[in-house]
Amino acid sequence: MLDLRVNDAAHQVDAPPEMPLVWVLRDLIGLRGTKFGCGIGACGACIVHLDGQAVRACITTAAEAHGKAITTIEGLAGAHGDHSLQRAWKQVNAPQCGYCQPGQLMQAAALLAQTPKPTDEQITSAMAGNICRCGAYQRIKAAIKIAAGEAE
Amino acid sequence: MDAIKNLSRRGMLRGGVASGFVLGFHVAGYNPIFSAAAAGRDAILAPNVYVAVNLSGRISITIHRSEMGTGIKTSLAQALADELDAQWSDIEIIQAQGDEKYGDQNTDGSRSVTQFLLPLRRAGAAARQMLVAAAAQRWKVLPAKCRTQAGVVIGPQAPQRLRYGELVEAAMRLPVPAPESLILKPSKDWRYIGKPLPVVDLDDIVHGKAVYGIDFTLPGMKYASIERPPVYGATLKSYDAKAALATPGVERVVEIPVASLPAGFRPLGGVAVIASNTWAAEQGRQQLEMEWDEGPNGSFDTDAYYKELVATAGKPGRVMRHNGDVDAALAGAAKRISADYFVPHLAHAMMEPEAAVAQVTNGACEVWTATQNPQQARKTVAEALGVDPANVTINVTLLGGGFGRKSKPDYVGEAAVLANMIGAPVKVTWTREDDIKHDYFHAACANHLEAGLDSDGKTVAWLHRSVFPSIATTFKPDVTYGAQGEMDQGVVDLPYDIANVRCENGPAKAHIRIGWYRSVYNIPHGFAVGSFVDELAAAAGKDPVAHILELLGEPRKVDLRAMGVNYGNYGASLDDYPIDTARHRAVVELAAERAGWGSKLPPRSGFGIAVHRSFLTYVAVVARVAVDVRGNASVQRIDMAVDCGQVLNPDRVTAQFEGAAVMGLGNTMFSSLTFKNGQAQQTNFGDYLVARMDSTPETRVHIVPSDAPPGGVGEPGVPPVSAAICNAIYAATGRRIRTLPVDPQELAVM
Known part of the structure; x- marks a missing residue:
């Protein structure tokens, strides 16, 4: 049994230590907001935070997540309501199919936590690891800029 | 366009139902979601398969095209709600199951609005006209003297105002208006058509609550990963599942017959590893020892x-x-x-790979999946199981992208075949490699x-x-x-x-x-x-x-x-x-x-x-x-x-x-x-x-x-x-x- 702390809740899971966190979250804990996209860390659909750092849950093992604070899309909104990024996402109608958006939001949240006022280049560079096949990049970028402005 | 025709007679003859006004599009059939009215539980006004109004004025709009990111689920509802003159906040949108009674459901070819803008406007107008007629009867005035505004019928003399919910019981006893009697709004009166409404799933999407095919689960559900023919048309000579079965979490290994060429929409076949979670199934699958005869396409270069x-x-x-x-x-x-x-x-490479959940109970199969074409999914499952399509229910989730790939329900057939074989609900999830190799x-x-x-x-x-x-x-x-x-x-x-x-x-x-x-x-x-x-x-x-x-x-x-x-x-x-x-x-x-x-x-x-x-x-x-x-x-x-x-x-x-x-x-x-x-x-x-x-x-x-x-x-x-x-x-x-x-x-x- 492995102890994991996800969105401030304790979970005991019967997972082998090498099991990727994405499947621990989705199949064992039942938090399916974190999406599977590629399994090789190439698309960003599964991004979650470990102690505030963005990681790809498909190439992060359960053992690596043990002892760390895991935050998923389900825990992105805080006690005071939506994250500024979630509000901005809705303001610009960023999603199309929406499938990659949890990973996009988690990556963007990690970016803003570290760089509250990112330049265009910093946004592009931080987000280039997240694929959106619908091609919502322009609106995702606009939403990140709105959220960054809101943080002023 | 005379696509809407009154099916009430046929519905009554077939099902003996009392609700009496089923207005169908293109094809016959009685909509089971409205049978609640027949059972006398909740009176609803349901003049066609797309809309129902209940006693409290809540409006259900059934959208039969698949939502893969175009916003069609919201957009088509806008058209119907506008002609119904409904309050947007009173509306609940239901995703239709795969059924011919809705007309064409194959969400491809960029045809949803081209084909269905007018029929859905007319579906909304039919309900509105019945509500107006009911109010007019009550007030003993001509319907033409009444108007509607955001879920309320307003009569010629103040204070004649009745909410839609208050009119449902009377309206459902009225005949469904003939298609030629439907009056559509002039464009200057549109409230929703032509307006940039946000999609109804937006809030769920940004909170990770939106449910795609890969997210659906059932109690007792098993997880499957399938090793398919490495070459199109390859046949399975032999396989050894010992190591796969020894993998922790793996419960069974079963063979799906390989499809002959051309494979059409049928499952490609192969060997499926059934496990207690997706990862265990994939781990077990890597332990399979397979021998294939590559067939006529083995030299394709x-x-x-x-x-x-x-x-x-x-x-x-x-x-x-x-x-x-x-x-x-x-x-x-x-x-x-x-x-x-x-x-x-x-390759399509939509972000959500192919996935489907199926369960087979007493010869009936129910599926939950992200499909662009639920009617074809129904046929494919029926053929794969050798059952009547009437015994197959296809529930459509949100689609994590489609781009044409999810019009082909081979993966839905796989889930159905496996659920039938192992006697438990199964989720089939493709890896990204599966998605690209077997596109x-x-x-x-x-x-x-x-x-x-x-x-x-x-x-x-x-x-x-x-x-x-x-x-x-x-x-x-x-x-x-x-x-x-x-x-x-x-x-x-x-x-x-x-x-x-x-x-x-x-x-x-x-x-x-x-x-x-x-x-x-x-x-x-x-x-x-x-x-x-x-x-x-x-x-x-x-x-x-x-x-x-x-x-x-x-x-x-x-x-x-x-x-x-x-x-x-x-x-x-x-x-x-x-x-x-x-x-x-x-x-x-x-x-x-x-x-x-x-x-x-x-x-x-x-x-x-x-x-x-x-x-x-x-x-x-x-x-x-x-x-x-x-x-x-x-x-x-x-x-x-x-x-x-x-x-x-x-x-x-x-x-x-x-x-x-x-x-x-x-x-x-x-x-x-x-x-x-x-x-x-x-x-x-x-x-x-x-x-x-x-x-x-x-x-x-x-x-x-x-x-x-x-x-x-x-x-x-x-x-x-x-x-x-x-x-x-x-x-x-x-x-x-x-x-x-x-x-x-x-x-x-x-």
Whole structure:
């Protein structure tokens, strides 16, 4: 049994230590907001935070997540309501199919936590690891800029 | 349109139901979701399969097309709610199960609004008229003296006001209005049609609560991962499951019979590992020892195959359109040019891979899945299980992208077969490698073009020959030529005013499953025609925009039927949707103007333009591209001018074209599939490259205001993008890109 702390809740899971966190979250804990996209860390659909750092849950093992604070899309909104990024996402109608958006939001949240006022280049560079096949990049970028402005 | 017909009599005869007014679209059938009324639990007004109003005034709108990111679930509801004059907050949207009673549910071909805007408006109007009639009866006034406003009927004398919910019991006893008696709102009264409403799933999406096929679960559900034939048509000689069964979490290993060729929509077959979670199933699958007979496609190699397509395009083919005398005009031309263009096989690679959950109980199968085509999924499951389609229920989740892949329900069949075999609910989840290796691939396509110019630089002859494996190869044996509908996509529908035109199609075999991918054969054809037109401008020494307008000629309707072409026009009538070059001209002029066409750019930068009509919509794209000395082209801005006729939700329409620019850019700059020994050489996003934020330019979508009937929106943005980008590369560098994706080595100067 492995102890994991996800969105401030304790979970005991019967997972082998090498099991990727994405499947621990989705199949064992039942938090399916974190999406599977590629399994090789190439698309960003599964991004979650470990102690505030963005990681790809498909190439992060359960053992690596043990002892760390895991935050998923389900825990992105805080006690005071939506994250500024979630509000901005809705303001610009960023999603199309929406499938990659949890990973996009988690990556963007990690970016803003570290760089509250990112330049265009910093946004592009931080987000280039997240694929959106619908091609919502322009609106995702606009939403990140709105959220960054809101943080002023 | 007389699509709506009253089915109440048939419904009563068949089911003995008392609700009495079922208004069906296209086909017979009683909607089980309304049988609650018959049982007398909740009285609801349900005049057709799309809408129901209950006693509290809550309105259920059933949307039968699949939501894969276009916003269709919200947009079609807007149309119905508007004619019902409902309060948007009173509405709940229900995703329809797969059932013929809804009419066509195959969400592809960019047809949802084209086909269903009017029927759904009429569905809403029918309910509204019944509510008004009920109020009028109560007040003993003429219905024409009553009006509605946001869920309330208002009579001629104050304080005559009744909420819809208060009228349901009376309205449901009234006859459903005859189709010819339905009165639709004039456009000035629209509240939702033409408005940029946010999609109803937006809040769920940003909180990770939206449920896609891969997210659905059932109690006691098992997880499956399937090792499929490594080559299309390979057969299983033997397998050893000992090591797989010893993997922790693995419970069973079962064989699914391999599909014979062509496989159509049927599961490919293979060996499935059943486990307690997805990862355990995949781990067990890696331990399978398999021996395959690779079959007839084991030597398929795209190095040779792509050359063969190009060679075939150099030879005469089947003539699909012929005006004038092309050979004589070419022979007599002052200048002749020719060019060959090539687009490789591509994969859909939507972000949510194929996934389905199925459960079989007492011979009845219920499925939850992300499918574009729930009726075909129902048929595929019924055939796979050998049961009547009536015993198959297909529930449609949200789709994490589709782009045509999820119109093919092979993965749904897999889940059903496995659930039936193991006697427990099963979720089948494809890996990304499964998704790319076992796609229904976008066809590779070679295009050969020749033209003759007269001494004024006017094009007098045009020869276009296209060669590609047809999608029909996936469904029928011995198909060698393309289908009419495939040549309709950007070859025979050439809108230019050229006296001598010949369009031909050459033969090609398929060695993999070929399928439709967002805008389909318009991708290679839009690239070839859009590029060649630009080559003609250069040959004539003309500005590309002025040259396109000159080639389009005087505004006119291109009458392909009169030319003897059996043109399908995307299933729409040519009376309602002619090929109208005035609309081509308007989008060309708009895109050029908004892009600042002709303004001075730095060295190794350029503008490129292309225009293309597909799915009944006209799109012109201007791309601005800069190319560095190492040959890296970056697209700096895209302007898209769009005439898609009437617009239902302008924000979602804009989003579709923004997305099409990105997908078109990915097709142009990055994506390519090659095969060796029958197997795809690119299998994940590390080697199958797609557009990312760092390659995405500022994209501006300019929609032409129009009262014309609605055209398609999901696909038609893609086809002109490749040519616009490559024409801009030519303007920047003087070098022509004729093979996609763009190879920077061709553009490097150091």
